[in-house]
Amino acid sequence: MREVTFLRKNADKWKHFESLLSRKNKKNDPDELAELYIELNNDLAYTQANYPGSKTEDYLNQLSLRVHDEIYSSKKEGFSRFISFWKDELPLLYAKKQKELLYSLVLFLLAVSIGVISSANEPSFVRMIMGDSYVNMTISNIEDGDPLAVYKKASEMDMFFAITFNNIRVSFLAFAFGLLTSLGTGLIMLRNGVMVGTFLHFFYKYDLLADAMLVIFIHGTLELSAIVIAGAAGMVLGNGVLFPGTYSRKDAFIRSAKEGLKMVIGLVPIFIAAGFLESFVTRYTGMPLWLSLFVIISSLFIIVYYFSIYPIKLKAKHAAS
Structure with a gap:
């Protein structure tokens, strides 16, 4: 040359x-x-x-x-590196991945819709998805006047560790299945979304949807958001395998794996907060309406701001500097 x-x-x-x-x-x-x-x-x-x-x-x-x-x-190294990761490095990465976050959200909402429609048209669908034991237990709780008593049965600390571990497991599965391309992550998102839709329709059938959502979304706002974000991380990984661009497939895979893993690491505070709320707060099913709404809206604001609004503003600031 x-x-x-x-x-x-x-x-x-x-x-x-x-x-x-x-x-x-x-x-x-x-x-x-x-x-x-x-x-x-x-x-x-x-x-x-x-x-x-x-x-x-x-x-x-x-x-x-x-x-x-x-x-x-x-x-x-040290504390300054820790601060810069959460303040700059991670938000700038999320700024680059807004498209994947949107696709993951749309896919999850579509799966929720499938769960709702399937439950509405096939009465046995809820038992197939949620299991006979859970459905029978919840029906019994409804008859006893405490439909969400399931959140009160285990001790707070036992629930916290079990729930936090499960949230981490589900989110890492959504990410790791990106190794099977984005279709692998899509299957995990589909499974979890259908489960949520089935769950919501089950309470709707008993005229308890509003009451259930005010309790469940105390922790569910963070929990479901984490699944969506982990799904986006899986898509990043899967797209690196499918669409290497100007990189070799190996280099594209390594690059996308690093980015996706960072996105999942960014969910650690969300895992902990969701586990805490579900274990220590959700069990108080009779809390005032204003308090439930405050927790839900605050959680939603934190998610939208840190994972979307702040990254976009930070990216614009860096571009102008």
Whole structure:
């Protein structure tokens, strides 16, 4: 390849690298810097082999050194790294994945609709999805005047650990099934959404839907949101396998796996908060209406703000800096 052709082919990429290094607010993603350093070294090695002593070699050598210095100057461990992860790195990643979050939400709501419609048209569907023992127990609780007594039976701490572990398990399954492409994640989302729709229709049939939602969504707002976000992480993983773009399939897979795993790690506080609410708060089924609404609306606001509004605002701020 002629040197001028090589320059034209890579000029835009190198300019992008320079812009990252010259930003006023230098809070670059360490993973992105590492990938940048690898690419530059590959270009430099090619230049040294084909255009030794050229200005291109000198330019790439200097640029590579700048990236190297940036990587090692940004390796600040400890509390500041922890803060920057939650304040900048993770929200910027979510800003890039708004499309996947939307697709995951639409798929989940579609699955909920399937659960509702199936339950409405086939009375035995609820037992097939939720099991005879749960349905019989809930019917018995309804007859006793306490339809959501199931949340009061176990001790708070036992419930907290069991529920938190289950939420983590379901979310990691939704992510991990992305290894089977996005269809794998879609199956997990479909299963959970149908279950939710069936559950809601079951209480609707007994004219208890509003009462049930005011109790269940105290923890369910966070819990279901975590499933949707984990589904988006699975889609990121699956799309990396299916659509590598300009990367090799292996590099695209590694990149998408890192991004998806970070998205799931971002759900850890949600797992803990949802487990706490379900174990220690949801059991008080007779709490005032205003208090239930306060918890539900506050939870929804936190989810929408941190995973959508704040990331978009932060991305715009970084683009303008």
